Amino acid sequence: MAISLSKGQKVDLTKTNPGLTKVVVGLGWDTNKYDGGKDFDLDASIFCLNGAGKVTSEADFIFYNNRKNSNGSVVHNGDNRTGAGDGDDEQVSVDLATVPAETEKIAFCITIHEADTRSQNFGQVSNAYVRILNEGSGAELIRYDLGEDFSIETGVVIGELYRHSGEWKFSAIGSGYKDGLGGLARDYGLQTS
Template sequence: MASFNLTKGERFSLSKAAPGLTVVRVGMGWDPNDQVGGPDFDLDVSAFALNGNFKIPSDSYFVFYGQVQMGNCIEDRKEKGLFRPVTKDGAIIGAIDDPDGRRSDGDDDEDMFIDLSKIKPDIEQIIVCCTICKYPHDNKKDKRTLNLNFDQVEDCYIRIVNESTGEEILRYDLRDKYTKEDAVEFGRLFRVGNSWEFEAMGRAHTGSLQTLVDMYT
C-alpha cells in the first residue's frame, strides 16, 4: 500500500485505508538546528486523549515522559531497561525520550503506540503533540533553553504506521515557519462513527507543554 502525504488541515480515513486496523504506531522525527556550544535541544512527544468536552477524563489520558517517573509505565519490548509511559487501560503507550533528535539508525526520533480496540467509548480524539523541553525541566537545568523555539527545528514530520504489517499509511511534514512557538499540536486521531480518521493539524503555541496541559485539563 502506498503511503499518503498530507498537507495541513487535510483529513484521512485510517479505517478505509487499512481495514481491520488495530494498533497504529505514531512516529515523529526532526533535526534540531543546534548552535555550537548552545544548550541541548530536547523535543518531546506527548498525547492527550479527549472526551466530548475536549478534556482528558483523567490524568492517565495525558501521556508524557513524566509518567515514567510516577510509575505509570511499561518496559519497552525491544530496548530493555528503557520505559514508556502508558495509560491505565493500556490503550496508549507513549514514547521513550530521545534527548537530542540524533538517532542514526534511520528510525523515528520518538514513537508511540495506540491500540484503537482498547480506546474507551468516551474518548473521541487523541491529539499528538511535540514540545520543546525547557528550563527547569531540561536535564542540565540550562536557562538558555528558554530561548529555544520551532524556528530552530527542521524536517519535522509525523507518520502513521500499521503496526501489524509495518506499512506506513500516511505522513505529514510540518512546513510552517515559526518565530517563537515552542509547542505544536501535530495531528489527531478522531472517531467518525465506528471509524478512525487522522487530521494533520500543525497548530502551534507558546508556553511549551504547560500550555497544552492548561488547555486540556
Template sequence: MSVSLQKGQKISLDKEAGGALTRIVMGLGWDAIKKKGLFGFGSKSESVDLDASCLMFDEAGKAVDFVWFRQLKSRDGSIVHTGDNRTGAGDGDDEQIEVDLTKVPAQIKSLIFTVNSFTGQNFSQVENGYCRIVNAADQKEVARFDLSVQGAHTAQIMAKLYRHNGEWKMHAIGENGSGRTFDDLMPQITPHL
C-alpha cells in the same frame, strides 16, 4: 502509500491503510542543530529535546488521561510512549507513541497528538522535523506531517484521531503554539474537541 498531510486535512485511517487499523504508531523525528565553529572551521551539534504527547478526551471534551515523557503509559494500557529522546541524535523516529485502537476505552472520543520543544528552541531552528502515523501491523507509513511550517513557535498541535461512524479518522490540525509541555497548549486544544 503515505499521505502527506496538509493543515486542516481530514482522512480515514482505515481507507489509507487499505483495511481496518487496529494498532498505530505515532512517530516523531528530528535532528540536532548543527553549528559551524569559529571562522567556519569545525562544527558541533546542539541537542534539541522535542516531546511527543497523546491526550485522551471523552465525548464532553474532558481530558481523561495523558501519555507523555512523565507518564509513559495510559492508565488503561491502550497507549504507550516508548521513552524520552533528549537530543534528536540518530536516524528514524526519535520518539514513538504506540496506540492499540482496539483497547482505547469506548468513552474516549478523540486522541490529540502534540509536539513541544522542551529545551525551548523554536521550530525554525529544528532540522528535519516530522510526525507520522504508521500501521503497526506492517510498518507502512499511513500519513506524514512535516514540521515544514517553520517559525518562532515552540509547540504544535499536530493531529487529532477521532471516532466517526465506527471507524477512526484523522484530522491534521498543524496549529502552532508555544510552551514546553502539552499543558501550555490546553487553551488552544479545546476548540478542536
C-alpha cells in the same frame, strides 16, 4: 504507499485499512545547526480527549514520565533526549480497538523541554513530522511533514486521531503554542502549577 497530508487535511484510517487495529505513531524532528550551545530536547506528548476536547484525568496525558493511559491502549515507547539519527525520534503505540469509548480524540504534540530557560523555539527545529504505521506490517500509512516555520512557538499540536461514525480518522493540525507544554496542558483541561 503512504498518504501525504497538508495542514488541515483529514483522512480515513480504519475505513481504508479494514481490520487495522494497532498502529504506531512516529514523530521525528531535527534541530538546526545553531542552538545556543545548550542541549536541545524535544518531547512527544499525547492527550486522550473526550467529546469536549479535554482530558478526563491526568492518566489521559501520556509523556515520558507517564508512558501509558489507564488501560494501556496508548503507550509512549520511550524518550529520545537528543533527536540524533534518522527515522522516528519517538514512537507511540495505539491499540485502536481498546481505546476507551470516552476517548474521542488523541492529540499528538511535540514540545521543547525547558524551552524558556534554554531560549529555544521551533524556529530552531526543522523536518518535524508525524507518521502512522501499521504495527503488524510496518507499512507507513499516513505522513504529515510540518513544513510551517514556527518562530516563537515552543509546542506544536502536530496531528490528531479521532473517531467518526465508528471509524478512526487522522487530521493534520500543525498548530503552534507560544507557551509550550503548559499552554497545551491548560487548553486540554489539566491543572498546571
